[in-house]
Amino acid sequence: MTALGLYGRDISDLLGPQGPRRQPLQGFDDLYVDIVDYIIRCTHRIWEEKDIGLITTHYGADCPIHLMSGEVAGVDGVIAGTLKTLNSFPDRTLVGEAVIWSGNETAGYHSSHRITSHATHLGDGEFGPPTGRQVCFTTIADCLCRENRIIEEWLVRDNAKIARDLGLCAKTLGQAQATLSPAARLGIADWRQRHMDDILSQNMPAFSTPTFPNPADKPEEFAHLVFAQIWNLRRLARVREVYAPHAHWAGPDARYLFGHGEISGWIGALLSMSQGARIRVDHVGAVQEGPYTDIAVRWSLAGRHDSTGLYGSATGVPLYILAVSHWRTLDGVIVDETTIFDEIALWHQLSGGS
Structure with missing residues (x-):
């Protein structure tokens, strides 16, 4: 068993x-x-x-x-x-x-x-x-x-959702954290920069149009291709190939999206804040749950906040995101997704905090 x-x-x-x-x-x-x-x-x-x-x-x-x-x-x-x-x-x-x-x-x-x-x-x-x-x-x-x-x-x-429920603002909390004394932030900037350097040193995938495998059979290959094609190569049109038309998506600050248009729009909005951002898949796991294949993908994003986008005007500061996505797949496509990362920590970075 x-x-x-x-x-x-x-x-x-x-x-x-x-x-x-x-x-x-x-x-x-x-x-x-x-x-x-x-x-x-x-x-x-x-x-x-x-x-x-x-x-x-x-x-x-x-x-x-x-x-x-x-x-x-x-x-x-x-x-x-x-x-x-x-x-x-x-x-x-x-x-x-x-x-x-x-x-x-x-x-x-x-x-x-x-x-x-x-x-x-x-x-x-x-x-x-x-x-x-x-x-x-x-x-x-x-x-x-x-x-x-x-x-x-x-x-x-999802610390931003906690802040919202308490009547607070994730951006304001992140900015407040950025004002902490250097002693309180000792080592964090170096730790983050090491992760970013490692992510940015990876080679970008060559432009190609491979067929996505069935996630039930090859979940790890499926996950790597999704992030290589849609995220790193910015081929947002391929969202239609890996998500069901009725796919539900839940994300930071309790965002809820539905369908190809909203999901591809969110990915594009996140990527829009950094022209050279790269994403690395750090771990993939998968289990069968009834008729579904559930896939967990831990991933990291590194770049520079050099463009106006989802999180406001460009600040020029380094960016690092640690995220986990849970996909529920059926008949070869994602039907439900939950993606979580800490938006308060992201606003902290955007406010110049180390």
Whole structure:
């Protein structure tokens, strides 16, 4: 057997007894029967049961956490970040929408966990003093897991949607963060520049018109071609070949788009802010969920804000975006997409913050 997905399963089923182990999980606690069970159950135990100390047995001692706003390393940083979030949103509930995984117990399991959270702003934190307002937002956590521990994590959260729900402005918050003292931003600019240099050093794909494979058969090739053709070569017309006419798209700040025109329009608008922007596909995972093939793509964009576009007038500053896209495909095309990145961190960059 292999891991059971989330498709059509209620939370009571997910958290109930799971029976015998369904997947090889060398070094994992006996409680977990497959990688999906591990991700869902330990997330629930840490966040909703508030067993924060469990992080010490579920994260590697030096685990790096990659965010668009910088990096955190080690168990202590994870615990501190969790406590800070729970101080601001103590009643946070997390609903797992998807766990798209790849790998094995030897190389490590790589999961991409999409979560919708509901919470009330009841404490001080990065969004200011408590407002008592309720928020609803999407997070995607990509985790590399081995022997019961997350040894590396890439985290993207729709912080702009949190700001909107609190009556705040993502742009204003990003600009405020950019005014922090240099000591508070120490190392972030160098870290970001290293990522950007690596992305911009890759060769652009040669102009060609390959046929997109069926994502059910070759999900990784499909994902790489989508970003090479539509994004890096700016062939927005090919959106019609990989998205269903009725495709739904959800993105940062709770944007909702429908169909070829709106989806290709958003991609063009994002690319319009940087003439030389390049996109790199960093990881692809895929699982079968009923009749669908679900694909998780973690990707990065690097460039310079040298053109007026989606995020206002050109500022000339370097740009870096860390994003994760979840695609649900059926009959060879994408029918639903969720793409998340941190727009507050992007406005921070556009405001000249390191």
